[in-house]
Amino acid sequence: MIVYYKVIMRPFLSIFVGVKWINASRLSHPMPFLLVSNHNSHLDTMSLMAALPIKQLIRTHPVAAADYFGSSPFKRFLSRWVINALLIKRNRAAGDPSPTDLMISLLDKGHSLILFPEGSRGEPEKLQAFQKGIGAILKRRPTIPYIPVFMSGMGRVLPKGEKLLVPFDSYVAIGEVSFAKSEEVEQLVAEVEASVLQQREILLNMIKQ
Amino acid sequence: MNYFLSNRFTENIEVLSIILVILGILIFATILFFVLGKIVPGDKVRELQQRTKSWWVMASVFILATVLHPSISFVAFGLLSFAALRELASISKNIRPEDRRVIIWCYLAIPVQYFLAYMGYFNLFIIFIPVFMFIWIPFVLVIRGFTVEIGRSMSVLPVQLMFTVFSISHLAYLLSLPELTGFNAGGRGLLLFVVFLTEMNDVFQFTWGKILGRHKIIEKISPNKTWEGFIGGFITTIVVAYFIRFLTPFTAMEALFAGAIIAGGGFIGDIIVSAIKRDIGLKDTGNLIPGHGGILDRIDSLAIAAPSFFYFVYNLYYA
16 A cells, blocks of 8 residues: 555656645644545545655545445455545445444544545536535544645546546645634534635645736 | 766766856855845845755756766656646646547657657658647547637647647757767757756846846736846857857857857747746746746746757758
8 A cells, every 4th residue: 555655656646647735744744634625536535645644644544435436346455455445335224334433433543534525526627515524523523633635637637437547737735734613513514615715725826826 | 877877978078067067057056145145135035045956956857867878868858848748738728628638649749759859760850740740639639529619729739749849859859969070079068058058048138137127028928028138148148158169069150159049049938938828827837846937937948949959050060
C-alpha cells in the first residue's frame, strides 16, 4: 500500500497527470481526523492518499461504497490491501452495522477517514449537495477535527464513465484543520460544505491572482 | 558514470566556461539580493530572492540535462514540452470537454517529434507537426463527431502543439546537428548560447524596464513592458551575444545578428503568452515555479527564440 501510493501513485500523479498539492503540510496533523472533499474522479482518493505522510497514510481509510468497490473478490482485495478503503453498504440488510457506527469505531481506534459527502462522483467539475453522514459523525465525535479539501481538474482527467485518462493540470487545495462549531446535524453539514466551498474560492484566487 | 557524462563535455572548454559564467551570475545575484534584503527588507526584495532561488533550480536542471548523455537531454526536453502543453491545454477556454480524447493525440505527438529529433531525421522533423499533425487533429476531431464549435478546436490544438512541442523540440535538435570541423562547442554550445541569451534577455528587459521604464509598448497586453526595457534588453543581449560567440561557429557580425534574433523572438513569445493569459484572466499560467508562474511563463520567450535561432544557424552552417 505504501509502495502503491508513495512510489507509484505520487510520481505518476505529479509528473504525468499534473496534480499540484497546495498546503500539503497541513496533512501531517496528529490523527485521527476527517478529510472532507468534493468528488469528481477516482483520482481524488489517489491524490489525497498520495499526499499523506506515511505515518498517517497507513491508518487513513477512504470511505467507499461496497456495491461498487466490493462487487468482486478481486475488487474487494484491491480495496482492502491496496487502496486501504473502508467499504460501506449503501443498501444494507437488517442486522448490518450502520455505516456511521463503522466509521466511528475506526475513528475511536485513532484512524482517519477520507469522506466524499457528495456521495457519488457526479458530473465532471460540478459540486452536488452534501449528504448527512458527515454531520452525524461530527455530532457524535465533536472533538475530532476535519480538514476541508477542494479538488479541481480531476473531473477532466478521468471523469465518471471514462476509461481513458487524459493529463490536465489539477489542483488539490488543502484547508486548515478545523473543529466543528455547530451542534445539529444539518448545521454541521452546512458548516463543512461552506468550508469546502471556501477552499474553492481560495484555489480560484490562487490560480487567477 | 562515464557513459552518462558525454566525453566531449569534459574536454570542452567552451561549454565548461559558460556553465561557470551561469553559476557565477547566480552566486552574484544570490549575494546581491541577500545583502539588499538586509539593508532594505521588503516584499520586492523577497520576490527577487524567491526568483533567484527558482533560477538556481531551473539552471541546475538545465545544465544537468545538457551535459549528461544526449538521450537524457532529449527526454528532459520532451518532458518540458509535455508539461507546457498540458498547462496550455488546461488553461485554454477554447478546448471543449469533448476534445479530451483528441488531446491524447497531441500528447502522443511529443515522443514522435523528439524521436525524429534524436535520430536527426531533419525532413520529417520539420514537417511532422506543421503538416502531418495539422491534418491529423482536424481529421480525428471530425471522426469524433461533435461539430458544435469544432472550428475553434481545429485551430487551437495545432497552434498549441506548434507553440509547446514543435518550437521547443528545436532546442533538442541542436544536439543532433552534425559536427563541424574547427568548431568545438558543437550542438551543446549552440543550445547553451540560445537558452542563456533568451533567459538573460528576459532578465535584462525586466531590469532595464525597472530602472528606466517610462513609455509603455503594449499596455493592454503586458503593462510592465516598456520601450526602455525592450531597447535596453535588446542592446545588452546583442553585446553579450558578441562576447559568448565562442559557443558558436559565428563570425562577430553573425553573433550580433543572432543576438538580435533572440532578443526580438523572445519579446514576441513573451507577449503572445501574455495575450493568451489576458484572454483567460490569469496573471500567471500556473504556480509551479515560485516567483515565476508556470512553465509557460518561463518558456514563452524560448518558444519563438529557439526555432528562429535554429533556422538562422542551420541555414548558415548546416544546410
